Amino acid sequence: MTAIPIMWLRQVKRYLRSKARIVGSLGQPLLFLVALGFGFGPIYEKAGGGNYLEFLAPGVIAMSILFTSMFSGIEVIWDRRFGFLKETLVAPVSRISIMIGRTLGGATVAIMQGVIITLISFALGFRIHSFWALPIALLFMLLVALMFTALGTAIASRLEDMQAFPLIMNLLIMPIFFLSGSLFPVTNLPRALDIVIRLNPLSYGVDGL
Structure with a gap:
Protein backbone atom coordinates (compact mmCIF):
# COMPACT_ATOMS: atom_id res chain seq x y z
CA MET A 1 0.00 0.00 0.00
CA THR A 2 3.01 2.31 0.30
CA ALA A 3 2.98 2.75 -3.48
CA ILE A 4 -0.21 4.81 -3.27
CA PRO A 5 1.11 7.66 -1.07
CA ILE A 6 4.44 7.65 -2.91
CA MET A 7 2.82 8.02 -6.32
CA TRP A 8 0.43 10.62 -4.92
CA LEU A 9 3.28 12.66 -3.44
CA ARG A 10 5.26 12.47 -6.68
CA GLN A 11 2.36 13.92 -8.68
CA VAL A 12 1.82 16.76 -6.21
CA LYS A 13 5.53 17.61 -5.95
CA ARG A 14 5.90 17.76 -9.73
CA TYR A 15 3.08 20.27 -9.85
CA LEU A 16 4.31 22.46 -7.00
CA ARG A 17 7.87 22.56 -8.33
CA SER A 18 6.79 23.86 -11.74
CA LYS A 19 5.85 27.50 -11.23
CA ALA A 20 5.45 27.95 -14.99
CA ARG A 21 2.90 25.12 -15.04
CA ILE A 22 0.90 26.69 -12.22
CA VAL A 23 0.86 30.13 -13.82
CA GLY A 24 0.25 28.79 -17.34
CA SER A 25 -2.68 26.65 -16.29
CA LEU A 26 -4.44 29.73 -14.89
CA GLY A 27 -4.44 31.55 -18.23
CA GLN A 28 -7.45 29.98 -19.93
CA PRO A 29 -9.80 29.98 -16.88
CA LEU A 30 -8.83 33.56 -16.07
CA LEU A 31 -9.53 34.60 -19.66
CA PHE A 32 -12.98 32.99 -19.51
CA LEU A 33 -13.79 34.69 -16.21
CA VAL A 34 -12.68 38.15 -17.29
CA ALA A 35 -13.64 38.17 -20.98
CA LEU A 36 -16.92 36.31 -20.72
CA GLY A 37 -17.83 37.37 -17.20
CA PHE A 38 -17.54 41.08 -17.84
CA GLY A 39 -18.19 40.91 -21.59
CA PHE A 40 -21.49 39.04 -21.48
CA GLY A 41 -22.43 40.14 -17.98
CA PRO A 42 -24.40 43.26 -19.03
CA ILE A 43 -26.21 41.33 -21.79
CA TYR A 44 -27.09 38.53 -19.38
CA GLU A 45 -28.44 41.00 -16.82
CA LYS A 46 -30.51 42.89 -19.40
CA ALA A 47 -32.08 39.59 -20.44
CA GLY A 48 -33.16 39.06 -16.84
CA GLY A 49 -30.66 36.32 -16.07
CA GLY A 50 -29.09 38.02 -13.06
CA ASN A 51 -25.37 38.13 -12.34
CA TYR A 52 -23.58 36.24 -15.12
CA LEU A 53 -20.36 35.89 -13.11
CA GLU A 54 -22.23 33.91 -10.46
CA PHE A 55 -23.49 31.61 -13.22
CA LEU A 56 -20.14 31.43 -15.03
CA ALA A 57 -17.72 30.91 -12.13
CA PRO A 58 -18.81 27.35 -11.20
CA GLY A 59 -18.55 26.34 -14.86
CA VAL A 60 -15.05 27.78 -15.19
CA ILE A 61 -13.98 26.06 -11.97
CA ALA A 62 -15.30 22.77 -13.36
CA MET A 63 -13.52 23.48 -16.66
CA SER A 64 -10.22 24.02 -14.87
CA ILE A 65 -10.59 20.74 -12.99
CA LEU A 66 -11.64 18.91 -16.16
CA PHE A 67 -8.66 20.07 -18.22
CA THR A 68 -6.13 19.52 -15.43
CA SER A 69 -7.51 16.07 -14.63
CA MET A 70 -7.64 14.77 -18.18
CA PHE A 71 -4.27 16.13 -19.24
CA SER A 72 -2.56 14.68 -16.16
CA GLY A 73 -2.60 11.40 -18.07
CA ILE A 74 0.19 12.63 -20.35
CA GLU A 75 2.61 11.99 -17.49
CA VAL A 76 1.99 8.27 -17.98
CA ILE A 77 3.26 8.52 -21.57
CA TRP A 78 6.14 10.72 -20.44
CA ASP A 79 7.16 8.21 -17.74
CA ARG A 80 6.92 5.35 -20.23
CA ARG A 81 9.18 7.14 -22.70
CA PHE A 82 11.88 7.84 -20.10
CA GLY A 83 11.76 4.45 -18.44
CA PHE A 84 10.24 5.40 -15.09
CA LEU A 85 7.01 3.53 -15.76
CA LYS A 86 8.91 0.32 -16.54
CA GLU A 87 10.82 0.58 -13.27
CA THR A 88 7.56 1.16 -11.43
CA LEU A 89 5.82 -1.81 -13.01
CA VAL A 90 8.64 -4.24 -12.10
CA ALA A 91 8.55 -3.11 -8.47
CA PRO A 92 6.88 -5.48 -5.97
CA VAL A 93 3.63 -3.49 -5.91
CA SER A 94 0.33 -4.04 -7.65
CA ARG A 95 -0.55 -2.12 -10.77
CA ILE A 96 -3.83 -1.13 -9.16
CA SER A 97 -1.89 0.63 -6.39
CA ILE A 98 0.12 2.52 -8.99
CA MET A 99 -3.08 3.50 -10.81
CA ILE A 100 -4.77 4.61 -7.58
CA GLY A 101 -1.74 6.64 -6.50
CA ARG A 102 -1.49 8.38 -9.86
CA THR A 103 -5.22 9.06 -9.93
CA LEU A 104 -5.26 10.50 -6.42
CA GLY A 105 -2.22 12.64 -7.21
CA GLY A 106 -3.70 13.99 -10.43
CA ALA A 107 -7.03 14.61 -8.71
CA THR A 108 -5.30 16.50 -5.88
CA VAL A 109 -3.52 18.72 -8.39
CA ALA A 110 -6.82 19.36 -10.19
CA ILE A 111 -8.54 20.29 -6.91
CA MET A 112 -5.70 22.67 -6.04
CA GLN A 113 -6.20 24.25 -9.45
CA GLY A 114 -9.93 24.51 -8.82
CA VAL A 115 -9.37 26.16 -5.43
CA ILE A 116 -7.08 28.76 -7.01
CA ILE A 117 -9.71 29.58 -9.64
CA THR A 118 -12.33 29.79 -6.88
CA LEU A 119 -10.24 32.35 -5.00
CA ILE A 120 -9.74 34.35 -8.20
CA SER A 121 -13.51 34.23 -8.78
CA PHE A 122 -14.10 35.66 -5.31
CA ALA A 123 -11.63 38.45 -6.08
CA LEU A 124 -13.57 39.27 -9.27
CA GLY A 125 -16.88 39.52 -7.43
CA PHE A 126 -18.24 35.98 -7.22
CA ARG A 127 -20.18 35.37 -4.00
CA ILE A 128 -21.75 32.36 -2.30
CA HIS A 129 -25.06 32.54 -0.47
CA SER A 130 -24.41 29.89 2.19
CA PHE A 131 -21.38 28.68 4.15
CA TRP A 132 -22.40 25.07 3.47
CA ALA A 133 -21.92 25.68 -0.24
CA LEU A 134 -18.13 25.47 0.27
CA PRO A 135 -17.88 21.87 1.58
CA ILE A 136 -20.47 20.74 -0.96
CA ALA A 137 -18.45 22.40 -3.73
CA LEU A 138 -15.26 20.70 -2.51
CA LEU A 139 -17.04 17.35 -2.58
CA PHE A 140 -18.11 17.85 -6.19
CA MET A 141 -14.61 19.06 -7.09
CA LEU A 142 -13.25 15.81 -5.67
CA LEU A 143 -15.74 13.66 -7.58
CA VAL A 144 -15.11 15.44 -10.90
CA ALA A 145 -11.34 15.35 -10.40
CA LEU A 146 -11.26 11.64 -9.55
CA MET A 147 -13.50 10.67 -12.45
CA PHE A 148 -11.66 12.53 -15.18
CA THR A 149 -8.16 11.88 -13.82
CA ALA A 150 -8.91 8.16 -13.90
CA LEU A 151 -10.26 8.52 -17.45
CA GLY A 152 -7.23 10.48 -18.64
CA THR A 153 -4.83 8.00 -17.04
CA ALA A 154 -6.67 5.03 -18.54
CA ILE A 155 -6.56 6.55 -22.03
CA ALA A 156 -2.88 7.45 -21.70
CA SER A 157 -2.03 3.91 -20.62
CA ARG A 158 -3.26 2.67 -24.01
CA LEU A 159 -1.34 5.23 -26.08
CA GLU A 160 2.28 5.25 -27.19
CA ASP A 161 2.36 8.51 -29.14
CA MET A 162 2.71 11.60 -26.96
CA GLN A 163 1.55 13.86 -29.81
CA ALA A 164 -1.69 11.91 -30.23
CA PHE A 165 -2.67 12.28 -26.58
CA PRO A 166 -3.54 16.02 -26.58
CA LEU A 167 -5.45 15.61 -29.84
CA ILE A 168 -7.58 12.83 -28.40
CA MET A 169 -8.05 14.77 -25.16
CA ASN A 170 -9.29 17.83 -27.03
CA LEU A 171 -11.65 15.63 -29.03
CA LEU A 172 -13.16 14.38 -25.77
CA ILE A 173 -12.89 17.47 -23.58
CA MET A 174 -14.47 20.06 -25.85
CA PRO A 175 -17.88 18.36 -26.21
CA ILE A 176 -17.87 17.47 -22.50
CA PHE A 177 -17.15 21.07 -21.57
CA PHE A 178 -19.40 22.95 -23.98
CA LEU A 179 -22.35 20.59 -23.41
CA SER A 180 -22.20 20.76 -19.62
CA GLY A 181 -23.98 24.04 -18.97
Whole structure:
Protein backbone atom coordinates (compact mmCIF):
# COMPACT_ATOMS: atom_id res chain seq x y z
CA MET A 1 0.00 0.00 0.00
CA THR A 2 3.01 2.31 0.30
CA ALA A 3 2.98 2.75 -3.48
CA ILE A 4 -0.21 4.81 -3.27
CA PRO A 5 1.11 7.66 -1.07
CA ILE A 6 4.44 7.65 -2.91
CA MET A 7 2.82 8.02 -6.32
CA TRP A 8 0.43 10.62 -4.92
CA LEU A 9 3.28 12.66 -3.44
CA ARG A 10 5.26 12.47 -6.68
CA GLN A 11 2.36 13.92 -8.68
CA VAL A 12 1.82 16.76 -6.21
CA LYS A 13 5.53 17.61 -5.95
CA ARG A 14 5.90 17.76 -9.73
CA TYR A 15 3.08 20.27 -9.85
CA LEU A 16 4.31 22.46 -7.00
CA ARG A 17 7.87 22.56 -8.33
CA SER A 18 6.79 23.86 -11.74
CA LYS A 19 5.85 27.50 -11.23
CA ALA A 20 5.45 27.95 -14.99
CA ARG A 21 2.90 25.12 -15.04
CA ILE A 22 0.90 26.69 -12.22
CA VAL A 23 0.86 30.13 -13.82
CA GLY A 24 0.25 28.79 -17.34
CA SER A 25 -2.68 26.65 -16.29
CA LEU A 26 -4.44 29.73 -14.89
CA GLY A 27 -4.44 31.55 -18.23
CA GLN A 28 -7.45 29.98 -19.93
CA PRO A 29 -9.80 29.98 -16.88
CA LEU A 30 -8.83 33.56 -16.07
CA LEU A 31 -9.53 34.60 -19.66
CA PHE A 32 -12.98 32.99 -19.51
CA LEU A 33 -13.79 34.69 -16.21
CA VAL A 34 -12.68 38.15 -17.29
CA ALA A 35 -13.64 38.17 -20.98
CA LEU A 36 -16.92 36.31 -20.72
CA GLY A 37 -17.83 37.37 -17.20
CA PHE A 38 -17.54 41.08 -17.84
CA GLY A 39 -18.19 40.91 -21.59
CA PHE A 40 -21.49 39.04 -21.48
CA GLY A 41 -22.43 40.14 -17.98
CA PRO A 42 -24.40 43.26 -19.03
CA ILE A 43 -26.21 41.33 -21.79
CA TYR A 44 -27.09 38.53 -19.38
CA GLU A 45 -28.44 41.00 -16.82
CA LYS A 46 -30.51 42.89 -19.40
CA ALA A 47 -32.08 39.59 -20.44
CA GLY A 48 -33.16 39.06 -16.84
CA GLY A 49 -30.66 36.32 -16.07
CA GLY A 50 -29.09 38.02 -13.06
CA ASN A 51 -25.37 38.13 -12.34
CA TYR A 52 -23.58 36.24 -15.12
CA LEU A 53 -20.36 35.89 -13.11
CA GLU A 54 -22.23 33.91 -10.46
CA PHE A 55 -23.49 31.61 -13.22
CA LEU A 56 -20.14 31.43 -15.03
CA ALA A 57 -17.72 30.91 -12.13
CA PRO A 58 -18.81 27.35 -11.20
CA GLY A 59 -18.55 26.34 -14.86
CA VAL A 60 -15.05 27.78 -15.19
CA ILE A 61 -13.98 26.06 -11.97
CA ALA A 62 -15.30 22.77 -13.36
CA MET A 63 -13.52 23.48 -16.66
CA SER A 64 -10.22 24.02 -14.87
CA ILE A 65 -10.59 20.74 -12.99
CA LEU A 66 -11.64 18.91 -16.16
CA PHE A 67 -8.66 20.07 -18.22
CA THR A 68 -6.13 19.52 -15.43
CA SER A 69 -7.51 16.07 -14.63
CA MET A 70 -7.64 14.77 -18.18
CA PHE A 71 -4.27 16.13 -19.24
CA SER A 72 -2.56 14.68 -16.16
CA GLY A 73 -2.60 11.40 -18.07
CA ILE A 74 0.19 12.63 -20.35
CA GLU A 75 2.61 11.99 -17.49
CA VAL A 76 1.99 8.27 -17.98
CA ILE A 77 3.26 8.52 -21.57
CA TRP A 78 6.14 10.72 -20.44
CA ASP A 79 7.16 8.21 -17.74
CA ARG A 80 6.92 5.35 -20.23
CA ARG A 81 9.18 7.14 -22.70
CA PHE A 82 11.88 7.84 -20.10
CA GLY A 83 11.76 4.45 -18.44
CA PHE A 84 10.24 5.40 -15.09
CA LEU A 85 7.01 3.53 -15.76
CA LYS A 86 8.91 0.32 -16.54
CA GLU A 87 10.82 0.58 -13.27
CA THR A 88 7.56 1.16 -11.43
CA LEU A 89 5.82 -1.81 -13.01
CA VAL A 90 8.64 -4.24 -12.10
CA ALA A 91 8.55 -3.11 -8.47
CA PRO A 92 6.88 -5.48 -5.97
CA VAL A 93 3.63 -3.49 -5.91
CA SER A 94 0.33 -4.04 -7.65
CA ARG A 95 -0.55 -2.12 -10.77
CA ILE A 96 -3.83 -1.13 -9.16
CA SER A 97 -1.89 0.63 -6.39
CA ILE A 98 0.12 2.52 -8.99
CA MET A 99 -3.08 3.50 -10.81
CA ILE A 100 -4.77 4.61 -7.58
CA GLY A 101 -1.74 6.64 -6.50
CA ARG A 102 -1.49 8.38 -9.86
CA THR A 103 -5.22 9.06 -9.93
CA LEU A 104 -5.26 10.50 -6.42
CA GLY A 105 -2.22 12.64 -7.21
CA GLY A 106 -3.70 13.99 -10.43
CA ALA A 107 -7.03 14.61 -8.71
CA THR A 108 -5.30 16.50 -5.88
CA VAL A 109 -3.52 18.72 -8.39
CA ALA A 110 -6.82 19.36 -10.19
CA ILE A 111 -8.54 20.29 -6.91
CA MET A 112 -5.70 22.67 -6.04
CA GLN A 113 -6.20 24.25 -9.45
CA GLY A 114 -9.93 24.51 -8.82
CA VAL A 115 -9.37 26.16 -5.43
CA ILE A 116 -7.08 28.76 -7.01
CA ILE A 117 -9.71 29.58 -9.64
CA THR A 118 -12.33 29.79 -6.88
CA LEU A 119 -10.24 32.35 -5.00
CA ILE A 120 -9.74 34.35 -8.20
CA SER A 121 -13.51 34.23 -8.78
CA PHE A 122 -14.10 35.66 -5.31
CA ALA A 123 -11.63 38.45 -6.08
CA LEU A 124 -13.57 39.27 -9.27
CA GLY A 125 -16.88 39.52 -7.43
CA PHE A 126 -18.24 35.98 -7.22
CA ARG A 127 -20.18 35.37 -4.00
CA ILE A 128 -21.75 32.36 -2.30
CA HIS A 129 -25.06 32.54 -0.47
CA SER A 130 -24.41 29.89 2.19
CA PHE A 131 -21.38 28.68 4.15
CA TRP A 132 -22.40 25.07 3.47
CA ALA A 133 -21.92 25.68 -0.24
CA LEU A 134 -18.13 25.47 0.27
CA PRO A 135 -17.88 21.87 1.58
CA ILE A 136 -20.47 20.74 -0.96
CA ALA A 137 -18.45 22.40 -3.73
CA LEU A 138 -15.26 20.70 -2.51
CA LEU A 139 -17.04 17.35 -2.58
CA PHE A 140 -18.11 17.85 -6.19
CA MET A 141 -14.61 19.06 -7.09
CA LEU A 142 -13.25 15.81 -5.67
CA LEU A 143 -15.74 13.66 -7.58
CA VAL A 144 -15.11 15.44 -10.90
CA ALA A 145 -11.34 15.35 -10.40
CA LEU A 146 -11.26 11.64 -9.55
CA MET A 147 -13.50 10.67 -12.45
CA PHE A 148 -11.66 12.53 -15.18
CA THR A 149 -8.16 11.88 -13.82
CA ALA A 150 -8.91 8.16 -13.90
CA LEU A 151 -10.26 8.52 -17.45
CA GLY A 152 -7.23 10.48 -18.64
CA THR A 153 -4.83 8.00 -17.04
CA ALA A 154 -6.67 5.03 -18.54
CA ILE A 155 -6.56 6.55 -22.03
CA ALA A 156 -2.88 7.45 -21.70
CA SER A 157 -2.03 3.91 -20.62
CA ARG A 158 -3.26 2.67 -24.01
CA LEU A 159 -1.34 5.23 -26.08
CA GLU A 160 2.28 5.25 -27.19
CA ASP A 161 2.36 8.51 -29.14
CA MET A 162 2.71 11.60 -26.96
CA GLN A 163 1.55 13.86 -29.81
CA ALA A 164 -1.69 11.91 -30.23
CA PHE A 165 -2.67 12.28 -26.58
CA PRO A 166 -3.54 16.02 -26.58
CA LEU A 167 -5.45 15.61 -29.84
CA ILE A 168 -7.58 12.83 -28.40
CA MET A 169 -8.05 14.77 -25.16
CA ASN A 170 -9.29 17.83 -27.03
CA LEU A 171 -11.65 15.63 -29.03
CA LEU A 172 -13.16 14.38 -25.77
CA ILE A 173 -12.89 17.47 -23.58
CA MET A 174 -14.47 20.06 -25.85
CA PRO A 175 -17.88 18.36 -26.21
CA ILE A 176 -17.87 17.47 -22.50
CA PHE A 177 -17.15 21.07 -21.57
CA PHE A 178 -19.40 22.95 -23.98
CA LEU A 179 -22.35 20.59 -23.41
CA SER A 180 -22.20 20.76 -19.62
CA GLY A 181 -23.98 24.04 -18.97
CA SER A 182 -20.73 25.73 -17.97
CA LEU A 183 -21.14 28.77 -20.22
CA PHE A 184 -24.87 28.99 -20.92
CA PRO A 185 -28.15 27.64 -19.50
CA VAL A 186 -29.06 24.27 -20.92
CA THR A 187 -32.82 24.71 -20.74
CA ASN A 188 -34.98 24.79 -23.90
CA LEU A 189 -32.35 23.08 -26.04
CA PRO A 190 -33.19 20.60 -28.83
CA ARG A 191 -34.07 17.18 -27.46
CA ALA A 192 -31.00 15.52 -28.97
CA LEU A 193 -28.69 17.95 -27.17
CA ASP A 194 -30.73 17.62 -23.99
CA ILE A 195 -30.13 13.86 -23.99
CA VAL A 196 -26.39 14.36 -24.51
CA ILE A 197 -26.26 16.86 -21.65
CA ARG A 198 -28.08 14.46 -19.34
CA LEU A 199 -25.50 11.79 -20.16
CA ASN A 200 -22.61 14.20 -19.60
CA PRO A 201 -21.12 13.62 -16.13
CA LEU A 202 -19.59 17.11 -16.02
CA SER A 203 -23.04 18.70 -16.21
CA TYR A 204 -23.84 17.20 -12.80
CA GLY A 205 -20.54 18.49 -11.46
CA VAL A 206 -21.36 21.99 -12.69
CA ASP A 207 -24.81 21.79 -11.09
CA GLY A 208 -23.22 20.68 -7.82
CA LEU A 209 -20.75 23.54 -7.86
